[in-house]
Amino acid sequence: ASERFNIALENIRVNFRRVFQSLFSQDDDCDIVLLNNDDPLNANIEIMAKPKGKKPKSISQLSGGEKTLTAASFLFALYLLKPAPFCIFDEVDAPLDDVNVQKFNKIIREFSKDSQFIVITHNKLTMAEVDVLYGVYLKEQGVSGVSAVDFRKYESAELLEES
Amino acid sequence: ASERFNIALENIRVNFRRVFQSLFSQDDDCDIVLLNNDDPLNANIEIMAKPKGKKPKSISQLSGGEKTLTAASFLFALYLLKPAPFCIFDEVDAPLDDVNVQKFNKIIREFSKDSQFIVITHNKLTMAEVDVLYGVYLKEQGVSGVSAVDFRKYESAELLEES
Amino acid sequence: MRLKRLSIKGFKSFADETDIHFHENLIGIVGPNGSGKSNVVDAIRWVLGEGKKSELRLGEMSDVIFSGAKNRKEGRVARVTLSFENTKNILSTEFSDVSISRILYRDGASEYRLNNVPCRKRDITDLFVDSGIGSNSYAIISLNMVEDILHDSGGSRRAMIEQAA
Amino acid sequence: MRLKRLSIKGFKSFADETDIHFHENLIGIVGPNGSGKSNVVDAIRWVLGEGKKSELRLGEMSDVIFSGAKNRKEGRVARVTLSFENTKNILSTEFSDVSISRILYRDGASEYRLNNVPCRKRDITDLFVDSGIGSNSYAIISLNMVEDILHDSGGSRRAMIEQAA
Ligand SMILES: Nc1ncnc2c1ncn2[C@@H]1O[C@H](COP(=O)(O)OP(=O)(O)OP(=O)(O)O)[C@@H](O)[C@H]1O
Ligand SMILES: Nc1ncnc2c1ncn2[C@@H]1O[C@H](COP(=O)(O)OP(=O)(O)OP(=O)(O)O)[C@@H](O)[C@H]1O
Numbered sequence: 001a002s003e004r005f006n007i008a009l010e011n012i013r014v015n016f017r018r019v020f021q022s023l024f025s026q027d028d029d030c031d032i033v034l035l036n037n038d039d040p041l042n043a044n045i046e047i048m049a050k051p052k053g054k055k056p057k058s059i060s061q062l063s064g065g066e067k068t069l070t071a072a073s074f075l076f077a078l079y080l081l082k083p084a085p086f087c088i089f090d091e092v093d094a095p096l097d098d099v100n101v102q103k104f105n106k107i108i109r110e111f112s113k114d115s116q117f118i119v120i121t122h123n124k125l126t127m128a129e130v131d132v133l134y135g136v137y138l139k140e141q142g143v144s145g146v147s148a149v150d151f152r153k154y155e156s157a158e159l160l161e162e163s
Numbered sequence: 164a165s166e167r168f169n170i171a172l173e174n175i176r177v178n179f180r181r182v183f184q185s186l187f188s189q190d191d192d193c194d195i196v197l198l199n200n201d202d203p204l205n206a207n208i209e210i211m212a213k214p215k216g217k218k219p220k221s222i223s224q225l226s227g228g229e230k231t232l233t234a235a236s237f238l239f240a241l242y243l244l245k246p247a248p249f250c251i252f253d254e255v256d257a258p259l260d261d262v263n264v265q266k267f268n269k270i271i272r273e274f275s276k277d278s279q280f281i282v283i284t285h286n287k288l289t290m291a292e293v294d295v296l297y298g299v300y301l302k303e304q305g306v307s308g309v310s311a312v313d314f315r316k317y318e319s320a321e322l323l324e325e326s
Numbered sequence: 327m328r329l330k331r332l333s334i335k336g337f338k339s340f341a342d343e344t345d346i347h348f349h350e351n352l353i354g355i356v357g358p359n360g361s362g363k364s365n366v367v368d369a370i371r372w373v374l375g376e377g378k379k380s381e382l383r384l385g386e387m388s389d390v391i392f393s394g395a396k397n398r399k400e401g402r403v404a405r406v407t408l409s410f411e412n413t414k415n416i417l418s419t420e421f422s423d424v425s426i427s428r429i430l431y432r433d434g435a436s437e438y439r440l441n442n443v444p445c446r447k448r449d450i451t452d453l454f455v456d457s458g459i460g461s462n463s464y465a466i467i468s469l470n471m472v473e474d475i476l477h478d479s480g481g482s483r484r485a486m487i488e489q490a491a
Numbered sequence: 492m493r494l495k496r497l498s499i500k501g502f503k504s505f506a507d508e509t510d511i512h513f514h515e516n517l518i519g520i521v522g523p524n525g526s527g528k529s530n531v532v533d534a535i536r537w538v539l540g541e542g543k544k545s546e547l548r549l550g551e552m553s554d555v556i557f558s559g560a561k562n563r564k565e566g567r568v569a570r571v572t573l574s575f576e577n578t579k580n581i582l583s584t585e586f587s588d589v590s591i592s593r594i595l596y597r598d599g600a601s602e603y604r605l606n607n608v609p610c611r612k613r614d615i616t617d618l619f620v621d622s623g624i625g626s627n628s629y630a631i632i633s634l635n636m637v638e639d640i641l642h643d644s645g646g647s648r649r650a651m652i653e654q655a656a
């Protein structure tokens with residue numbers, strides 16, 4: 001069991017570095033490290049991230065957006081090892097700036113060749129990227145309904161809501 | 164001491180309901196309740212929110228955006244009791260949809276007649292609302308700089324970053 | 327495996343029967359705050375067998391049932407059905423079209439169904455065992471989980487790696 | 492009271508002397524992820540006397556000092572100065588122009604200054620005592636505090652109400 005786990009972890013490490021450098025840049029570094037190596041099945045798994053050569057001592061010094069990109073890199077690394085048939089992201093793009101939203105969406109678009117991706121978002125760049133949009137709305141007070149939406153209409157629909 | 168606290172709490176309750184109904188709608192209800200009333204100085208202060216007549220049993224059933232609006236209503240209620248000379252919001256608008264971002268910004272614009280507000284944001288609607296924009300950027304790897312930004316340029320600046 | 331349809335009735339804010347079709351590969355879900363988007367994600371976690379109240383933002387498990395609104399009485403039953411095609415034979419079953427359902431009545435009676443035949447929860451979780459899908463797998467992610475993944479609270483990181491191994 | 496200028500040098504990612512002027516009433520701060528926006532907020536909390544490492548996202552208090560980068564050596568000192576006009580006499584001092592500073596050296600020596608004269612931390616916090624401003628007041632809010640405010644972890648809600656009372 002620990003043999004299998006170690007091989008999986010090594011694969012994830014390699015994937016993690018690759019994805020991390022595509023979301024950050026070639027100058028960025030990251031790693032997945034097993035603390036107290038002697039007992040791999042119970043050791044703590046630490047994530048290290050060093051965007052742009054900075055010397056963050058720990059993950060908690062990263063910015064909100066950098067934390068989200070680091071977590072996303074880890075999740076994508078897991079996906080690359082075993083592509084789940086479908087994935088769901090609920091507002092994971094909220095802390096990201098436009099450039100990082102586009103990088104994030106590029107990776108999801110790539111993965112959506114093999115799996116289905118469901119993305120919940122308020123970000124217009126992400127809305128423009130998907131194949132189909134479903135709008136969830138309150139059809140009466142406290143009761144939800146769903147209908148397919150045309151992105152161009154959505155832009156004005158939300159403002160319609162305001163009127 | 165507890166006399167002053169009770170008066171303050173009553174004022175906050177009134178403010179909270181007023182702001183909450185302006186961020187949600189007239190059909191929405193909310194309250195601030197002191198649990199185990201006999202000892203006001205140590206009692207727990209509970210926030211109750213019931214957007215659109217829904218019967219949420221507790222705050223944890225609210226959506227991400229509804230939680231942010233409820234917390235903002237509470238903070239604005241405190242501000243109305245004692246207007247701090249300046250306030251800072253760091254990406255508080257991130258979970259909000261366009262309609263709620265505009266309501267939120269309307270309140271801040273109103274309060275900025277008496278106090279200074281500093282708003283950190285990735286949201287274009289908020290950027291268009293402020294009097295002046297400062298752009299923080301990495302002038303070299305790992306080193307931050309600040310410069311005043313013209314909003315119109317910012318739109319393209321971020322995409323410039325991509326090239 | 328391809329998702330085909332999610333059908334929800336009486337689950338959280340979905341008082342009426344509501345269907346979402348998954349014909350495409352990249353599907354966006356949008357809507358105002360509080361409209362019910364994250365409730366859709368909760369419905370999928372629930373039908374996959376999620377047992378922890380905190381993962382579904384519930385006080386009580388019975389809070390999944392529509393609790394009523396201004397012009398509506400509370401619901402008596404919550405039902406979610408997820409149907410898919412078993413392409414690439416990812417799922418350990420010989421059916422090519424598979425649907426899983428979970429039902430909860432106000433009186434506490436609950437039921438799982440596989441292709442509309444009552445079954446145990448285990449039959450559903452066994453179906454997905456090697457697919458990477460599960461109620462708390464790396465494949466269903468909300469923004470508020472980012473802190474958990476980075477700080478590895480409760481060993482969630484190890485559990486995710488084991489799902490992918 | 493009106494904010495006039497924030498001046499940062501050697502604090503977190505601000506290796507060089509950087510000034511932000513607050514002439515207007517509604518000021519937006521924008522920039523890419525990781526560029527240093529939240530570090531500006533940390534600088535303001537720090538100069539107001541913040542003592543908790545967790546509130547400043549620090550491992551050690553000395554982590555506020557610029558820790559170096561690809562082409563830069565680590566800094567020796569972190570210094571933040573916040574200057575304002577004491578309009579409406581909100582602050583308990585007779586000066587009309589007030590500036591507060593906080594300085595930390597690598598060797599651990601630290602200093603507060605009021606109008607460039609060394610003073611105690613108490614002198615700074617006393618200045619703001621009835622203004623509603625403080626390092627952890629209701630006036631400085633990040634998105635990740637929303638959960639704390641709603642679930643009142645650690646009595647933060649009561650502390651905020653007392654600041655406003
Ligand atoms: N059992 C229930 N019956 C009726 N309504 C419910 C039930 N459980 C939750 N809700 C309601 O569902 C709403 C939350 O929906 P949800 O979290 O899906 O919103 P959302 O679309 O994700 O919004 P956001 O964009 O803010 O994240 C809440 O207003 C809550 O009151
Ligand atoms: N002592 C220090 N020396 C150098 N850099 C530091 C120091 N402390 C923190 N940093 C760096 O500052 C960066 C974080 O900046 P900050 O949190 O202000 O970003 P931000 O602009 O708020 O981004 P986001 O939009 O993602 O929230 C991190 O990359 C971190 O490595």
Ligand SMILES: [Mg+2]
Nearest residue numbers: 226227363364
């Ligand atoms: Mg949601």
Ligand SMILES: [Mg+2]
Nearest residue numbers: 063064528529
């Ligand atoms: Mg930030």
